[in-house]
Amino acid sequence: MTPGLINYWVVVFLMMTGFYVVMSTSNLVKKMVGLTLFQTSVFILYITMGKISGGTAPILAAPGTSYSNPLPHVLILTAIVVGIATTAVGMALIIRIKEAYGTIEDDEILLADQA
Amino acid sequence: MNLISQHLPILQIVVPMVAAPLCIILRRRQLVWILAVVVAWTCLAMAGGLMLQVLSQGPISYHLGGWAPPWGIEYRVDAVNAFVLILVSLIGAVVLLYAPASIAAELPEARASLFYTAYLLCLTGLMGMTITGDAFNVFVFLEISSLSMYALIGMGTDRRALTASFQYLIVGTIGATFFVIGIGLLYMMTGTLNMADLAERLQPVMHTRTVLAAFAFLTVGLSLKLALFPLHLWLPNAYTYAPSVVTAFVAATATKVSVYVFLRFFYGIFGREYAFDTLHLEYFLVPLGLAGVFVASTVAVFQTNLKRLLAYSSIAQVGYMVVGIGLVSVTGLTATLVHLFNHAVMKGALFLALGCIVMRLGTVELSELRGIGKRMPVTMAAFVFGGLSLIGVPLTVGFISKWYLVSAALERGWWPVAVLILLGSLLAVAYIWKVVETAYFHEPEGKAAQATEAPLSMLIPTWILIGATLYFGATATFTAGLARAGAEALMGGLAR
Numbered sequence: 001m002t003p004g005l006i007n008y009w010v011v012v013f014l015m016m017t018g019f020y021v022v023m024s025t026s027n028l029v030k031k032m033v034g035l036t037l038f039q040t041s042v043f044i045l046y047i048t049m050g051k052i053s054g055g056t057a058p059i060l061a062a063p064g065t066s067y068s069n070p071l072p073h074v075l076i077l078t079a080i081v082v083g084i085a086t087t088a089v090g091m092a093l094i095i096r097i098k099e100a101y102g103t104i105e106d107d108e109i110l111l112a113d114q115a
Numbered sequence: 116m117n118l119i120s121q122h123l124p125i126l127q128i129v130v131p132m133v134a135a136p137l138c139i140i141l142r143r144r145q146l147v148w149i150l151a152v153v154v155a156w157t158c159l160a161m162a163g164g165l166m167l168q169v170l171s172q173g174p175i176s177y178h179l180g181g182w183a184p185p186w187g188i189e190y191r192v193d194a195v196n197a198f199v200l201i202l203v204s205l206i207g208a209v210v211l212l213y214a215p216a217s218i219a220a221e222l223p224e225a226r227a228s229l230f231y232t233a234y235l236l237c238l239t240g241l242m243g244m245t246i247t248g249d250a251f252n253v254f255v256f257l258e259i260s261s262l263s264m265y266a267l268i269g270m271g272t273d274r275r276a277l278t279a280s281f282q283y284l285i286v287g288t289i290g291a292t293f294f295v296i297g298i299g300l301l302y303m304m305t306g307t308l309n310m311a312d313l314a315e316r317l318q319p320v321m322h323t324r325t326v327l328a329a330f331a332f333l334t335v336g337l338s339l340k341l342a343l344f345p346l347h348l349w350l351p352n353a354y355t356y357a358p359s360v361v362t363a364f365v366a367a368t369a370t371k372v373s374v375y376v377f378l379r380f381f382y383g384i385f386g387r388e389y390a391f392d393t394l395h396l397e398y399f400l401v402p403l404g405l406a407g408v409f410v411a412s413t414v415a416v417f418q419t420n421l422k423r424l425l426a427y428s429s430i431a432q433v434g435y436m437v438v439g440i441g442l443v444s445v446t447g448l449t450a451t452l453v454h455l456f457n458h459a460v461m462k463g464a465l466f467l468a469l470g471c472i473v474m475r476l477g478t479v480e481l482s483e484l485r486g487i488g489k490r491m492p493v494t495m496a497a498f499v500f501g502g503l504s505l506i507g508v509p510l511t512v513g514f515i516s517k518w519y520l521v522s523a524a525l526e527r528g529w530w531p532v533a534v535l536i537l538l539g540s541l542l543a544v545a546y547i548w549k550v551v552e553t554a555y556f557h558e559p560e561g562k563a564a565q566a567t568e569a570p571l572s573m574l575i576p577t578w579i580l581i582g583a584t585l586y587f588g589a590t591a592t593f594t595a596g597l598a599r600a601g602a603e604a605l606m607g608g609l610a611r
Contacts, residue, residue, distance in 0.1 A: 019289075022285060022289070028281065031285060035285060035288055035289075038289070038292060039288070039292055042292055042295055042296055042299065045296065045299055046299050049299065049302070049303045072299075072302070075251055078251075078255055079254075079295065082254075082255065082258045082262075085258070085262055086258070086262065086284070086288050089262055089265050089266060089284060090281065090284050090285075093265070093269055093277055093280055093281045093284065094281070096269065096277050097274075097277045097278060097281065100274035100277055101274065109278055113275060113278075
């Protein structure tokens with residue numbers, strides 16, 4: 001494993017962890033945790049691809065200085081907003097589900113619907 | 116006037132987007148509704164204007180804020196997405212006329228202005244996905260439309276609407292994230308997000324594994340959004356428990372726009388040579404499309420809740436569209452594009468008819484609907500015409516779609532596919548007949564006996580869409596002509 005790829009390994013690890021949490025847990029809040037982790041891993045993927053070795057932050061600098069690609073950062077700012085909105089809507093739904101069913105466990109909700 | 120026509124592409128998005136928060140400020144239900152209706156019909160007019168511009172002057176390239184592509188965001192309107200824009204804004208405008216009576220019956224009054232806000236945002240997102248020429252912009256609009264859709268679905272009166280909405284949120288977000296991973300990988304290889312530029316710069320790096328991974332992520336992400344079998348599990352509950360207006364709007368537009376984005380990415384960006392000649396995506400799409408047709412139609416036959424029945428039928432219809440994509444020919448793509456329009460019109464009309472029944476009976480369980488055809492003749496007649504179109508009876512739009520699809524399959528020499536498409540229609544006969552039998556061949560009893568015809572404000576929009584179903588079924592030159600122009604553009608490698 002070359003050191004240059006370590007970020008990508010982290011991305012894959014976080015992504016699969018989040019994905020697994022979403023699928024395996026029956027607690028809706030934990031599902032949201034998994035989903036957020038899954039989305040966040042993508043942020044790291046984007047930020048990583050913008051990095052140029054030896055490059056500095058893309059802030060006003062002397063001409064000829066090498067700097068990281070700022071575009072992925074900007075894209076990820078947008079994606080973070082989207083992620084927060086998703087979390088907010090998800091949490092709001094969970095509150096309403098708790099009010100309607102008295103539980104936030106997937107299997108208990110299923111039982112309540114079948115009854 | 117000249118200034119407006121110059122900036123039509125951005126006005127198409129900005130007008131509904133600005134109107135959405137205004138709805139919250141206005142609050143008064145009537146005022147909000149008037150604003151929403153004016154905005155939606157303005158959008159339809161603008162979409163028509165864009166289509167005229169495209170037909171007379173060729174594709175429009177609009178640079179946001181004056182920044183030239185590939186650096187700035189470009190809105191690009193051509194024959195394909197002008198067609199989809201008209202479809203989305205038409206459904207959005209017609210369904211809004213229907214909305215006030217239906218939501219008064221199904222939603223608490225305090226939610227009415229919020230409903231219109233979410234509705235306009237959803238419309239904004241769907242039109243944005245269609246009009247933009249920037250890959251990341253598609254993701255942003257996809258999330259705008261999806262988030263407002265979760266809110267709209269969660270407004271349903273049944274508590275299962277909440278769980279359906281949550282399930283859709285989880286699956287939809289996974290789909291959208293897969294999509295954004297795919298775009299990220301493409302950006303990594305090319306350093307651009309502009310679709311036309313992407314298509315060009317991808318050529319030299321096509322053979323790399325990164326592009327292959329991007330291709331895989333985009334395929335799965337978009338398939339989730341367009342509810343391709345077996346990734347359709349979010350759809351039936353969402354359509355069943357959402358308020359009737361929402362079901363009609365979402366069923367008619369959301370999956371269609373995803374199909375369009377799918378076309379744009381695989382024919383426009385990756386190109387036919389890579390997606391179909393090298394990777395043979397058709398061996399993935401055609402079997403899954405046909406499996407979707409058969410599994411979903413068979414499940415539909417056994418449903419007792421009509422909204423759920425039509426939801427499964429929607430999955431089957433998406434199957435037909437995907438088969439059209441997989442046939443990789445001008446005729447096949449014409450079938451897909453024309454079916455986008457046709458299915459939106461007929462499914463919209465069918466769900467609107469169900470909304471009328473929900474309003475009068477409070478349920479769409481088949482067992483409660485005995486003899487309803489005698490009590491609500493106008494509504495049920497609309498349902499029957501819509502149903503005939505789902506089956507594909509001549510003189511309805513469904514026939515036009517099936518005609519193109521079957522001829523595309525025969526053109527390719529895949530006659531078993533053609534046979535299966537026709538057999539799929541027989542299953543549609545089974546589930547539509549079940550409804551017709553219950554509604555017309557029993558004496559009205561229970562709730563159905565007391566039911567009266569739905570108000571005109573709901574019947575007229577339903578019949579506008581049914582009228583479109585019959586009109587475009589009889590004279591398909593308009594829709595099929597536009598679809599063919601779009602299909603030719605796509606086959607020719609749209610972006611280049």
